[in-house]
Amino acid sequence: MRPLALFGGTFDPIHNAHLRVAWEASELLDADVRLLPASVPPHRDQPRASAEQRAALVRAALAGQQRLVLDARELQREGPSYTIDTLAEVRAEIGAERPLVLLVGADAFAGFADWHRWRELFDFAHIGVLTRPGHEGGTLPTELRTKIASRRCADAASLRESPAGRVLPIAVTPLEISASQVRALLAAGRDPRWLVPDALFADSRLLAPYRQR
């Protein structure tokens, strides 16, 4: 069965590295990827743009292709966007058998043990850990290392053998782009052209929240 992959984030704003790594994971896993902007991210500072503005940016960025799609469910939920709730919802929708893969960047995975009910995430999905420049080879917290020791696998085919529970490192093209960098450029009156998709410049309202001082 083809896996379904979920790629959560603040997407404040979405940038070309988000898009490219999601695309590469989609090709490697032969999976559709849903991008899920978090309305109230529990693990970090609150976003600069509203949930609706960030979803509009994602929608604009994804136009013209079908592999990556926006899933706006976390924007409709009250309170913090806990990944465990999202995975439980999606699992209920797709049934018990279909492989589900949660994609996270290496930086996000390093903090995984702070996520709400993190140990249960492995019951709902596999985890695909995307390489990210500047976040190579760091030591994971002991409890996380212990939890994943017997779950690691080396090839994408392994994720088709069960619906959830494995951890797959996914080597993607190293792209040193961050949303913080894009926000800083816009706040300084500069133009983040080619760090974000051209579609974000097509409507001046899309990036306006970041241009305001």
Ligand code: ATP
């Ligand atoms: P910020 O700079 O505001 O912290 P960000 O660029 O890390 O933002 P997020 O929306 O926080 O973007 O990230 C969503 C997901 O995408 C996370 O799992 C993150 O690790 C991953 N990600 C973001 N940028 C990259 C990148 N350049 N390479 C690989 N993964 C990335």
